Amino acid sequence: MANQHQVKAKKHLGQHFLEDESIAQDIANSLSLEGYKDVLEIGPGMGVLTKYLLKKDTTTHVIEIDTESVDYLKNNYLNLADRIIEKDFLKYDLNLVFKDKPFAIIGNFPYNISSQILFKTLELRHQIPEFSGMFQKEVALRICSKEGSKVYGILSVLTQAFYNADYLFTVPPTVFNPPPKVDSGVLLLKRKENYTLPCDEKLFFRVVKTGFQQRRKTLRNSLKTFNLSDNLKANTIFGQRPEQLSVSQFIELTSLIENDIN
Numbered sequence: 616m617a618n619q620h621q622v623k624a625k626k627h628l629g630q631h632f633l634e635d636e637s638i639a640q641d642i643a644n645s646l647s648l649e650g651y652k653d654v655l656e657i658g659p660g661m662g663v664l665t666k667y668l669l670k671k672d673t674t675t676h677v678i679e680i681d682t683e684s685v686d687y688l689k690n691n692y693l694n695l696a697d698r699i700i701e702k703d704f705l706k707y708d709l710n711l712v713f714k715d716k717p718f719a720i721i722g723n724f725p726y727n728i729s730s731q732i733l734f735k736t737l738e739l740r741h742q743i744p745e746f747s748g749m750f751q752k753e754v755a756l757r758i759c760s761k762e763g764s765k766v767y768g769i770l771s772v773l774t775q776a777f778y779n780a781d782y783l784f785t786v787p788p789t790v791f792n793p794p795p796k797v798d799s800g801v802l803l804l805k806r807k808e809n810y811t812l813p814c815d816e817k818l819f820f821r822v823v824k825t826g827f828q829q830r831r832k833t834l835r836n837s838l839k840t841f842n843l844s845d846n847l848k849a850n851t852i853f854g855q856r857p858e859q860l861s862v863s864q865f866i867e868l869t870s871l872i873e874n875d876i877n
């Protein structure tokens with residue numbers, strides 16, 4: 616039971632506290648816990664998810680930027696005390712804690728940093744087999760979307776190159792305090808068995824990001840900065856727009872570019 620007053624929600628930290636216990640439990644239960652021992656929760660707040668994670672056969676670590684929330688957690692979850700990292704997730708070097716060990720990421724974290732959280736996860740993909748997170752519904756759907764969809768973009772391609780993305784369920788604003796303005800969606804990412812790409816991975820990120828910078832243009836136009844040979848640009852793939860290419864076609868495109876510029 617709480618032995619301290621509740622944390623006052625701070626807007627600049629994107630604090631919307633989840634108050635529905637069964638949703639909290641469903642999110643905590645979404646991780647398979649297979650093949651790793653450690654879990655990192657981002658933005659635990661008052662620990663609504665944390666308490667369910669602590670019941671599991673896993674080592675739960677939390678990273679929280681808000682001192683008031685950290686104090687609350689220290690007072691209410693005594694066995695968590697030495698696994699609370701009071702830092703900004705986006706700036707913290709996670710290998711100070713995890714060394715090279717695998718760990719899963721979970722959290723109901725602020726909408727305004729959710730894409731950056733995902734990008735950091737993708738950078739650390741070699742260590743992160745699973746990720747379960749609450750996003751703005753629209754962003755969660757975008758991440759899972761397939762080629763041909765209007766919302767298919769950079770985050771969809773980069774995420775799905777390495778992870779299978781599953782939209783689990785929608786969460787209405789009413790279960791948060793204070794309620795956000797939009798629906799939320801919980802997304803589960805499971806790393807693919809074979810997540811090493813058969814092309815230069817850095818170049819793949821550049822091709823996808825540059826390709827989508829002008830999504831209405833053909834790749835021939837939007838990839839001009841790569842100074843590709845006329846011969847390569849005659850390939851029909853360059854006549855397509857980025858939103859028409861599947862993840863595997865983006866990989867194929869990267870291999871073609873890699874051969875051309877080397």
Ligand code: SAH
Nearest residue numbers: 630631632633658659660680681703704723
């Ligand atoms: N998970 C809790 C809190 C959600 S509010 C719940 O579901 O009730 C989002 C939480 O993320 C807040 O506690 C906020 O302080 C924290 N937070 C915001 N920015 C952060 C950052 N950069 N790094 C770590 N935590 C952050």
